[in-house]
Structures are given as C-alpha cells and as structure tokens.
Amino acid sequence: MMIVAQILLLGFLVIFENTHGAARRCSSNQPVSRVFPLRRRITFPATTGSCYLSHSGLLLEMTDGKACVLEYSTDGNARLYGVKPMYFSFPCNWWKECYIVSQSYSGAGTYRWSRDATGYEVNHHSITPKAARDTMQRIMGHHYHMTKRNSHQAQANLRKMWGLPAEDDHTSKRSICSCVPRTLSNFLPHDESYNAYQMVKRACRK
Numbered sequence: 001m002m003i004v005a006q007i008l009l010l011g012f013l014v015i016f017e018n019t020h021g022a023a024r025r026c027s028s029n030q031p032v033s034r035v036f037p038l039r040r041r042i043t044f045p046a047t048t049g050s051c052y053l054s055h056s057g058l059l060l061e062m063t064d065g066k067a068c069v070l071e072y073s074t075d076g077n078a079r080l081y082g083v084k085p086m087y088f089s090f091p092c093n094w095w096k097e098c099y100i101v102s103q104s105y106s107g108a109g110t111y112r113w114s115r116d117a118t119g120y121e122v123n124h125h126s127i128t129p130k131a132a133r134d135t136m137q138r139i140m141g142h143h144y145h146m147t148k149r150n151s152h153q154a155q156a157n158l159r160k161m162w163g164l165p166a167e168d169d170h171t172s173k174r175s176i177c178s179c180v181p182r183t184l185s186n187f188l189p190h191d192e193s194y195n196a197y198q199m200v201k202r203a204c205r206k
Contacts (some may be wrong), residue, residue, distance in 0.1 A: 020121060022081075024070035024081070025080070025081070025082055026066075026069070026080035026081060026082045026084035026129050026130075027066065027082055028062045028064055028066040028068065028082075028093075028128075028129055029128050029130065030062040030063045030064040030066070030128065031062065031063050031122075031124075031125050031126060031127055031128060032060045032062055032122045032124075032127045032128065032129065032132060033061055033062060033063045033121070033122060034060075034061040034119050034120065034121055034122060035058050035059065035060055035061070035119055035120050035122055035159065035162075035164065036058065036059040036061070036115045036116045036118075036119035036120075037057075037058060037059075037101070037115075037116040037119075037155060038057045038059050038069065038071075038113040038114070038115055038116070039054055039055070039056045039113060039114050040054070040055055040056075040111050040113045040114065041053070041054060041055070042055045042203070044176070045162065053146065054152075055071070055151050056070055056151050056152050056155050057070055057071030057072070057113070058070045058071070058072075058132075058149060058155045058158065058159075059083070059119070060129050060132060061116055061119075062128075062129065066082070067082075067083050067084070068080050068081060068082050068083065068129050069081045069083050069113070070129065070132055070133055070136065070158075071151055071154075071155075072140055072144065072150070072151045072153075072154030072155070073151075074144050076140075076141070076142035076143055076144040077137070077142065078081065078133045078134075078136040078137040078154065079133070080129055080130070080133050080142065084194075103147055104116065104133070107155060117204060120159070120164045120165065122162060122164070123163075124162060127162070132158065135158060135161065136154050136155075136157075136158050139154075139157050139158065139161065140153070140154045140157070192199060
C-alpha cells in the first residue's frame with residue numbers, strides 16, 4: 001500500500017511540473033516570516049545511485065504568502081528561486097516524515113527537496129529575500145568547496161546570524177555524506193563522472 005501511494009504521488013508531481021514549467025524568479029520583496037531547512041541529494045549518473053552527497057538550502061516564506069528557495073550553489077553564488085508552496089507529507093526512507101518541495105530549474109531538470117516539518121519563525125521584520133541572499137553571499141564569499149565551504153555551512157551560518165537554531169553537526173561528514181559509497185567496478189571509464197565519483201568517495205570516507 002505504501003509503494004502504491006508513493007507511485008501515485010510521484011505521478012502527480014510529474015503532472016504538476018509539466019503544467020507549471022520552469023522555476024520563476026523570486027518576485028517577493030516582503031519580509032521573511034518563516035524559514036525551513038531544505039535538503040536534497042547530489043547524484044552522479046556513473047555511480048548508479050550508490051554514492052551521493054547531500055545539498056541543503058532554505059525555504060523562505062514571506063508575509064505576502066509567497067515562497068522562495070535560497071541556496072549556496074557550487075559556482076560560489078547565493079541564488080534565489082521562486083517556488084509554489086507545494087508540500088506533501090511523505091514517508092522518507094520508510095520511517096521519517098518528509099515534506100516535499102518541488103522545484104524546476106530552467107534547462108537543468110527538476111529537483112525535489114525534503115523540507116523540515118515546522119521551520120523557524122523570523123522575528124527580524126526587515127529581512128527581505130534579496131537581503132537574505134546578499135547576507136549569505138557576504139558571509140560565504142565566492143569560493144565553494146564540497147566539504148569545507150558548502151551549502152550546509154551557508155544556510156546554517158545564516159540561521160545563526162538571525163538567532164535561529166542551527167545544529168553544529170549540520171556541517172559534519174555524517175551530514176554532508178548521505179551514504180557510504182560502495183566500491184565501483186573497475187571497468188567504469190575514467191571520465192568526468194568517474195572523477196566526480198572518486199572525489200565524493202574520498203570526501204565521504206575521510
């Protein structure tokens with residue numbers, strides 16, 4: 001029964017994404033009223049799903065009811081995307097409840113984030129989405145690093161700056177590496193995907 005429910009949900013997500021198209025710009029300039037930590041996997045096709053890192057960001061909800069995703073990207077830029085507040089309570093890994101936020105990138109496919117269930121209220125009434133993005137960029141700079149200067153640190157540091165809870169282990173290897181990679185077959189070609197796999201493997205096993 002659980003498997004059937006998951007299939008139906010994923011089918012609905014595909015229909016929703018096809019009818020709503022690519023992600024919009026974050027159009028709201030109203031103060032942020034609530035933030036939710038977000039998480040999704042970063043996968044490499046050559047690993048056949050056996051090795052991945054996790055990527056995180058923040059879902060910003062504004063006083064006008066609009067929502068935007070804020071993330072520190074691998075190019076070293078803090079970015080904002082407009083999303084529709086579409087949440088589904090969904091069993092994650094069969095025991096943990098997740099809330100799915102669907103987001104489409106123009107020309108870059110679709111990503112589904114798992115959202116923190118309750119989030120945190122923001123009491124600083126002057127924080128707009130663009131101000132949040134600029135602050136994240138200022139505290140992180142433009143030099144992304146997979147394990148030392150990454151999306152987890154960006155969103156955690158921003159929450160700390162706002163006086164919101166941010167777990168210290170959020171930037172640990174255990175949090176960054178969502179699994180322990182399995183050994184990859186030796187016949188895998190030594191292309192960019194292979195090199196990316198090896199980099200993730202070394203980072204997660206240190």
